[in-house]
Amino acid sequence: MPSRPRIVSVLLPQPLPEPFDYELPETLNAGPGSFVTVSLGPREVTGVVWAERATPSNRKLKPVQDVIGAPGLSANMRSFIERAAKYICAPSGMVLAMAMRSREALDEPPVETLVVRTGDTPPRMTPAREQALAQATEPMSGAELARKAGVSPGVVKGLLEAGALMHVERSLDPPFPLPDPDLPAKQLTGEQAETSAYLRGMVREATFRAALLDGVTGSGKTEVYFEAIAEALQDPEAQVLVLLPEIALTQAVTSRFEDRFGVAPAEWHSAAGSSARRRVWREVAAGRARIVVGARSALFLPFAKLRLIIVDEEHDQSYKQEDGVLYHARDLAVLRASVEQCAIILASATPSLETLHNAQAGKYVHLRLHARPGVATLPKIALADMRVEPPETGRWIGPQLAGAIEQTLAAKEQALLFLNRRGYAPLVICRACGERLKAPDTDSWLVEHRYTGRLVCHLTGFTMEKPLACPHCGARGSLTGVGPGVERLAEEVHTRFRGARVEILSSDTVASADDLRSLIARMETGAIDILIGTQIVAKGHNFPTLTLVGVVDADAGLRGGDLRAGERTFQLLLQVAGRAGRADRPGRAIIQTYATESPAIALLAAGDRDAFIAHELDQRRLVGFPPYGRLGAVILSAPTAEQVDDAARMLSEGQPNAAGIDVWGPAPAPITILRGRHRRRFLVRSDRNVDLSSFLAAWKERVKLPASVRMTLDVEPYSFM
Numbered sequence: 001m002p003s004r005p006r007i008v009s010v011l012l013p014q015p016l017p018e019p020f021d022y023e024l025p026e027t028l029n030a031g032p033g034s035f036v037t038v039s040l041g042p043r044e045v046t047g048v049v050w051a052e053r054a055t056p057s058n059r060k061l062k063p064v065q066d067v068i069g070a071p072g073l074s075a076n077m078r079s080f081i082e083r084a085a086k087y088i089c090a091p092s093g094m095v096l097a098m099a100m101r102s103r104e105a106l107d108e109p110p111v112e113t114l115v116v117r118t119g120d121t122p123p124r125m126t127p128a129r130e131q132a133l134a135q136a137t138e139p140m141s142g143a144e145l146a147r148k149a150g151v152s153p154g155v156v157k158g159l160l161e162a163g164a165l166m167h168v169e170r171s172l173d174p175p176f177p178l179p180d181p182d183l184p185a186k187q188l189t190g191e192q193a194e195t196s197a198y199l200r201g202m203v204r205e206a207t208f209r210a211a212l213l214d215g216v217t218g219s220g221k222t223e224v225y226f227e228a229i230a231e232a233l234q235d236p237e238a239q240v241l242v243l244l245p246e247i248a249l250t251q252a253v254t255s256r257f258e259d260r261f262g263v264a265p266a267e268w269h270s271a272a273g274s275s276a277r278r279r280v281w282r283e284v285a286a287g288r289a290r291i292v293v294g295a296r297s298a299l300f301l302p303f304a305k306l307r308l309i310i311v312d313e314e315h316d317q318s319y320k321q322e323d324g325v326l327y328h329a330r331d332l333a334v335l336r337a338s339v340e341q342c343a344i345i346l347a348s349a350t351p352s353l354e355t356l357h358n359a360q361a362g363k364y365v366h367l368r369l370h371a372r373p374g375v376a377t378l379p380k381i382a383l384a385d386m387r388v389e390p391p392e393t394g395r396w397i398g399p400q401l402a403g404a405i406e407q408t409l410a411a412k413e414q415a416l417l418f419l420n421r422r423g424y425a426p427l428v429i430c431r432a433c434g435e436r437l438k439a440p441d442t443d444s445w446l447v448e449h450r451y452t453g454r455l456v457c458h459l460t461g462f463t464m465e466k467p468l469a470c471p472h473c474g475a476r477g478s479l480t481g482v483g484p485g486v487e488r489l490a491e492e493v494h495t496r497f498r499g500a501r502v503e504i505l506s507s508d509t510v511a512s513a514d515d516l517r518s519l520i521a522r523m524e525t526g527a528i529d530i531l532i533g534t535q536i537v538a539k540g541h542n543f544p545t546l547t548l549v550g551v552v553d554a555d556a557g558l559r560g561g562d563l564r565a566g567e568r569t570f571q572l573l574l575q576v577a578g579r580a581g582r583a584d585r586p587g588r589a590i591i592q593t594y595a596t597e598s599p600a601i602a603l604l605a606a607g608d609r610d611a612f613i614a615h616e617l618d619q620r621r622l623v624g625f626p627p628y629g630r631l632g633a634v635i636l637s638a639p640t641a642e643q644v645d646d647a648a649r650m651l652s653e654g655q656p657n658a659a660g661i662d663v664w665g666p667a668p669a670p671i672t673i674l675r676g677r678h679r680r681r682f683l684v685r686s687d688r689n690v691d692l693s694s695f696l697a698a699w700k701e702r703v704k705l706p707a708s709v710r711m712t713l714d715v716e717p718y719s720f721m
Contacts, residue, residue: 033072215369217578268294425481
């Protein structure tokens with residue numbers, strides 16, 4: 001009697017909601033989690049066996065073509081992918097795609113062929129052969145040996161033929177060096193030691209627990225959570241994931257990891273090359289990468305035994321992915337910790353209201369660090385009311401900040417000027433006709449970058465040379481930049497503070513990780529007098545002689561209809577002010593503002609974080625916004641306004657009836673046209689006890705939209721553009 005064919009469900013890294021069934025030939029063996037090659041239409045695709053079906057199929061199935069020998073996805077990882085997909089209303093195949101970012105890591109690791117001495121003496125010895133054998137004590141390439149010994153490649157070849165040298169293979173993806181958790185730590189203060197002891201105990205429990213590590217800027221949060229990492233690493237198989245919001249921070253903290261654990265961590269971020277990502281993915285899956293530091297996508301690495309997750313700067317909006325699969329890494333990190341049954345630490349000097357609310361409700365342990373260690377003190381914050389003392393016409397630095405910069409330079413100390421606008425000017429306008437230059441097919445203003453002579457759309461990436469004449473009216477020489485960006489601010493600083501060494505730090509000015517390291521090193525050694533930067537300078541940097549922070553336009557983040565505008569402004573300004581006075585010299589921050597009465601500005605200057613939090617929570621409670629409710633967004637786009645309006649009407653009519661749900665819209669998105677597509681938005685608010693993800697998914701299923709219309713679901717939106 002023929003054996004019953006084995007049927008496996010294979011999830012593919014495609015925008016597909018569920019696995020497809022395939023027949024597993026008797027010659028192959030693959031269980032849940034195995035990577036397999038299957039056919040999808042005319043293509044061969046790598047997927048993951050999600051389950052084995054007990055019941056036979058009533059239709060002819062395609063066979064699994066091959067089983068890949070790489071370590072499979074664990075049951076925990078598969079559960080995380082399923083639960084994350086449901087929570088963020090994304091096809092599970094797209095979440096799997098994020099976990100398979102390095103497809104080449106599934107293949108056999110590449111090797112290089114080297115030569116090394118065998119110990120045998122060739123029958124004929126010459127001075128050249130002696131030189132080569134003297135250098136061949138360690139494996140190296142034949143070309144490198146010839147170069148090092150100063151001989152020809154023919155000498156190396158002859159030694160190989162004579163048996164005095166032999167070929168050896170070495171993996172191009174060697175294991176990462178093992179960290180040593182028992183290396184001496186920095187001396188901790190009493191408060192730091194007490195907090196680290198609690199976190200160590202939490203890690204030892206080896207179950208899901210979450211802690212908010214809430215410490216003022218410069219209070220030593222990193223040193224404290226290092227001790228939790230050291231505790232986790234006492235288990236020789238345990239792995240630790242540290243999430244950071246910016247690649248810049250990844251570079252900045254690497255040396256601190258080396259000091260504490262003796263080795264650099266494995267890094268995972270977009271700036272790493274494909275070979276580096278291949279190595280990290282493979283070593284993580286094999287359990288040999290013990291500490292991984294990375295940006296939000298590191299959350300989807302296939303850890304073999306994850307025992308601790310740390311989300312540093314947990315409040316940072318960079319953790320929200322705004323394109324492709326939309327998700328917030330902080331929220332999914334908590335989900336992953338619950339699946340893995342491991343501890344998670346959320347660290348910040350300015351925690352998000354959602355995290356604070358969870359701590360106040362007892363869902364998270366709330367651990368506080370109230371002071372900076374040693375003689376370092378928090379900076380004094382002063383407001384410069386620009387309505388009372390405005391800057392001179394054509395300038396952006398007011399008299400109060402200008403005087404403080406002069407004093408700082410005279411004292412041989414450093415200043416940091418913060419302006420969260422890249423480029424030279426955020427808007428280019430024609431003086432003749434009033435035309436505001438926008439990106440083609442997009443309602444987004446072009447930003448002038450004078451250093452490169454180009455106009456750039458930071459939303460779509462469109463770039464063009466700045467035209468000599470207005471594209472609308474043809475007037476020559478009429479285009480002018482309006483408002484300041486960091487380049488324009490640097491121009492003013494060079495003019496006003498002659499002789500000062502000035503540099504800009506923004507994502508436009510550091511082309512590589514090496515450029516960033518070099519700039520940070522110059523700042524740390526005092527080779528820069530005035531650093532001008534965007535929000536990249538606000539996080540995680542320690543500059544010993546930086547004593548003055550000047551915020552040029554504190555009100556920029558308060559504009560617009562973002563419900564988190566006040567929270568974000570308070571967090572960002574407190575973080576950037578916290579860069580000052582982190583060593584033995586007292587620091588100060590001067591904040592230029594036209595809105596001194598704004599709670600975010602006034603309570604920041606008063607140093608009353610608790611009052612600001614209470615105010616913001618009261619405002620959110622009144623309208624049922626997060627953390628007291630939940631938000632979702634539905635974004636429709638189509639080639640024409642008529643098509644998207646028709647689709648919006650269809651979606652409105654198909655809305656499910658549900659208690660505890662409010663739907664607002666449709667309304668034109670603030671950026672109504674993006675890449676040639678017209679956009680409409682719905683905003684959905686739900687009570688905390690309502691499954692918002694299920695409501696959004698059900699709403700999407702109820703309406704069959706035309707193929708020309710795209711629908712995007714965003715759970716807990718952070719951008720309202």
